[in-house]
Amino acid sequence: MEEMPETSAQMQGLTTSQEGVGRVAKLQPVSHFYIQGGNQAGDFTQVANQSFGPVDENQFRTTATVSFSGSKDIYALCMGTVFLQPQTGDTSKINLVLKPFKQPVNGLNIKYIVYRGLEKSDFVTTDGKVAGSETSGTGFVKYVWAQYNKFYNAENGETAPEFKASFLGYPHTTEEVQLQEGTHLMGQYFFKIASVDETTSEEDPATAYDLPIIPRGMHLGTAAGNIGVDIVLNDGDYIIENDTLPFQLDLTYARASFFSIDISNEADAFMKKRLKEVATKFIDIAAFYGLHANGTGKLYVDEVETPLTTKEEIALRLQNFHTKNNFYLYIQANRQRSYNFYGNYTHSAENDNTIKIGTNEDNLSETSFGTSDWPIHIINQAQDPATENNTVTFQLTTDNYDGAALFVQVGELASPHEENFVRNTNLLQELSTDPTVEVDTNYTKALQLTTPSIGADTIAGFSQCIYEGKQLTAVDAINSEEEYILKDIDDVFGLLDAKNVFIGDDQQLPKIVDETLQIINFPNNSESNDIGAIRYQKIEDKIQINESEILERVTYETLVFNIKTTNNSYSTGSSSHIDTTSTDTHRFSNHDNNFYQLALPYYLKPQLFTDGNQTITGLFLEIIDGGMPSKKILGISKDENNRLKQVITDNDLSQCKIIFKKNDDFYENEIKKYNLHIIAEGTSSSNQIFNPLEDIVVYSIDNFVFVSAEYSKYKIFETNELRIDFTL
Template identity: 55%
Template sequence: MTFRSNKLHPQSHFYINGSDFTQSAEQAFGALNNTQFRTTTTISFNGNKNIYALCNGTVFLQPQSNDSNKVNIILRPFKQPIKGVNIKYIIYRGLNKTDFIDNGKIAGSETSGSGFVRYIWSEFNRFYGEEDSETVPEFLANFIGYPFTSEQLSQQDDSHLIDRYFFKIASFFDEEATEEDPTTAYEFPVVPRGLHLGSATEQVGIDIILNNGDYFIENDPNPFQLNLAYARLASYTLDTSTESTNFKKKLLKEVATQFIDIAAFYGLHANGKGKLHVTNDDGSETKLTDKTDIYQKLENFVTKNNFYIYLQSNRQRSYNFYQNYQHSDTNLNTIKIGTEEDNLNEDVFGTNEWPIHVFNQTQNAATENNTIVFQLITDNHIEAALFSQIGELASANEEGFVRNENLLQQSSEDPAVVVDTNYTKPITITTPAIGEHTIAAFSQLVYEGKQIILQDYETQQPLNENPVEPQIVYLKDIDDLFGLVNAISLFSVVNNTQLPIVIDERLQIIDFIGDNTIVNKEIAAIKLKKIEDRLQTINDETYLNRVTYESSVHEIKRNTSLYKRNASAKIGGVVGNFQTYESGRNNFYRLQSPYFLRTELFTDDGNLIKGLLLKVENDEVPTKKVLGLTKDENNLLKNLLDNTLLNPKIYFKTELFDEEESNTSSEGVKYKPYKIGIIAEDSSGKINTFFPDQDIKAYTIDNFIYFTKDYSEYHIDDVRTTIDQFLTL
């Protein structure tokens, strides 16, 4: 048995000076009741407090809608303060406007004012230092995004996504102009960790938002949006009472999993590896590494002893989102939880019916760490697994993965011993404690313990016709993998030689080897990316636009007997934004080394297909899944979606009697054919499949790469060779 240390190495700055603040239960992060969840942590204090940059990042200044004398700061981390905790934005709510803005211009100077204005004045003066003084523009508030005039404010609509401003392209007066339009001529400053941003009077709020990926969904029907209206408030509370349907209420509750408690964030620094920087009242800085010192900074937070469990499950939804993890029709409990394996209590996962479970229980004061022990619902299928993304596993695991005999219980041969196999074996997480109290922290887990049963309708029938009898099927790993169908990159491209790459930052669990004769199948936690490219076809002016979906390994448990010495599983990491191609050349997307593609011809139903095989340079077994479609085929799938369908994934409907079967072509090539569609949630939350009128047929030869005939038709073999091929040369 192998164990993996999941020790984090946090390093950040405490966002306020001193610890002499107070907090009420109504100001704290988390569920207030079963309809309201505060995403904002608010604290109160006497007089003014200095506020600091939690990490280095890009700053966007906004007015606060509740108070014209206040501003909010949106900080986008440039370097993540905790590797493994991917933060999208940090929003400071309620700083004093006079520290930043003076009559439409940046307040202060290079030598006066807050640390922030001195810093950006220094950068501004350095940039224009060699310019003629007559050409140096005024340092307007709008340069850092703040809309001072009514015209500027009207251009920043409340409905605009925050992303729009961090990923914008500057606007010009006209095509011939070299000077930017001042209404959009902003360039957000990048500030260092610990920089004094400004001051707040009597109270300040802060939100920490996790990053799902740098993309957006056009006409997204999700009831919550990260827009300017949200960013400008003094505090924010998710409120399901404003939603009209039960499914919209459920979707709004899912949003809670995008936020983390600032106390739990800092609590992660108390693991013995963290460094928490603090600015003292005299302006000096102290680096805290001892958990006692770090805990003292948290003592006035109401949530200082909360341990939060974030549990993602099937289709990247929260645990029991589809109500498929309850114990039985008569027992609605979904988890057993406590501090000791032999003393667990049944409960419903999620505090106050929100999809985050808060555990706050005193334990043995003699221990350095406290334990959280839980059991989850399972159907005991062979591919059931859990992966700890954040959280120190103390129970048996394989490099952070829990599966097989570590996860699933077996019925006892002794009739006197009753084993409830509806639950997994106990899973234990350890977390730092002070005396009997847990230090605030959180765990992010990915768990797929039950298969989803789908009623597969071939077509959606008109309401006035008798419904088609559905086929009952179990969703395959591959049906839960390829999302991002209608995701649009936030990174702007300026011409047709730049094509976008979209990344989904949420992890998924997949098996790489589908042969049930292999006991220890290779399991991995992966991210997904979608890449567009263009292939030259029959002449210099005709191109084929394609879309490639590709997994990238975040963490893997490998059966080393199947692999060569030089591991490639972690090679081929995720790279965002866009791919640049050379104009006029046949530049197609190539998998990152050591992966490459080989072709093998076969005939299907009278059609000659150029088959694709996923290879690794050193002859290892691939640890990657790939799907290739033409852009027209991908658009057929996108066109199935409307403003009511959510969480679409690409669905592989086998054209054979059994999933394990293969066809054999006249060339002797074994292959599997699939009909491609979409699986998504409809407006009621039910999972359905949808297929375009024009069939999309995909194939796989090796169970690693899936492709359509048109996608592979113009593919050219890579020149790379495997070891075996090299030896035969």
């Protein structure tokens, strides 16, 4: 089935809270049901040990498998790029990895959809060619054959070479198998830069493939007896150098008949915790389809042109999943770790519970977050059959600091909020003036999410929340008695030891995006803070100083995903510009400066000042049409960045971010001076601060831009007319 025209805005149909305050557009998912049928009780079955989720405290199944009699057609859930792999243990099966080209749910970033157990004969012949033809076979092979023939017919009528399955990623010959190692990350196959032999003009066999992009709803092939599916969430397309985590999205994972995170043989307690975090990178396919039942979703099925749109129709498609009534609550807390990963969200020294949760405020149970000790809380509880939607209500622990906040990335809030942000009086409780009323201010106010239901039964669904309800502290790695309270700019920028997934040469300068959201405050002109949910990117560039000298730099920049701004008639409010970008590369040429520049409407403006005998070029962040910026930027030289990376290598650190320790030996108006340090997890889940051997100093004039003297020494200044002057 070809991709159907759809509205460009996936978030329509506003919901409100507080009588119109906190208007939020509903998600408008559009996808295709992956398996033929499903609307009858006998179409397929799923038992407990085939379903997504925790098996016990040591095993978490990421693959949702269903069984059926005979064979069934399998469809592309969304528009995406296809990569074929053999299935381990069964030479008659093939696994297909679909990387979304167009996300089926705006706001939910999916990295891969892994189909496990398609019939190999639908895709690959016994001699390693692509099966079928332009007029025969499955929808997928007919489509790729048509594209293949079209390409070669356009080349002056030349005869097309053999259409090898390896062109779609599937290895057949001994050489092809040897080129694909199980430890290879899938990302390097989706993001390749071809290498051509200058002598033979032939492409290097290691990159001699061209993965096709197919439309949503395409008939991929058939499965006999069963089919498994993983949905992997996207935290970014990058590689962590020397990553010690045993789990990776590699070819071994891609080829498995099903996959479970298994920690039973892991002896190290901290590594067990890190492995359990991996579960939050997957979602249940039943819950994914349940998102379509909010009244604005479209779910296409089989070869039917008209989508399902009502919750009754969509619930019928989910009836055979064992998890059809599960609601999954994902909560990310400080440092992009799951709620209470660091043990800092227990109620008190006498009470180690972390959450109160139930269907409504009158039946909350105090417990520890997470089902079977995994960092996802699963609720499956019948509710009032008279209600149109069911509710999940919870209270989280807090220390009541003024920056405490929650953002709902996926989910529909029924309790008071500001465009899915919850803070201040919407979040924190106050002591009662009535001495007979006891208020436990160790917990937030009750927060309530709604989910569609049929009678008393919740339709499978999930919610992703980001919560920072307690200030986080860290200790000095050398002097454990020296405790440091993290401020807002601390612990935002990481990716120090991340590598771009693109395969290229030294002239390809990488840009890497961390897709995992964080909450951050931005000052405004109303003597308060705007609040934003941000991603961030790391960009490398080079400045040609003269014919023989080049300055290599690294820029870290926040990217607004969602923001709640405060505007009034007396002052210009913050910019509500939403940033869009993705991991890629840009090319350096020593004949033409192609330094990194901010995307409009932002530009940088210089100001000179002195620190002792040194003249420093500080930078302001400006907006073309005025207003306060909603962006934070850190700029350092590549040499300075490498010194921070060396701290990671020397101390075998994970979850590394940059913190800014104020240097009080410098005073000049409002200009601030900071020393950069690393906050990280060493061999335990405690947060420690590690110092580079040599100080790395940055300055900030406006609390938005933080740059080292070396970074801005040869800065290309951008004016509000966007003229460019290169100043040494």
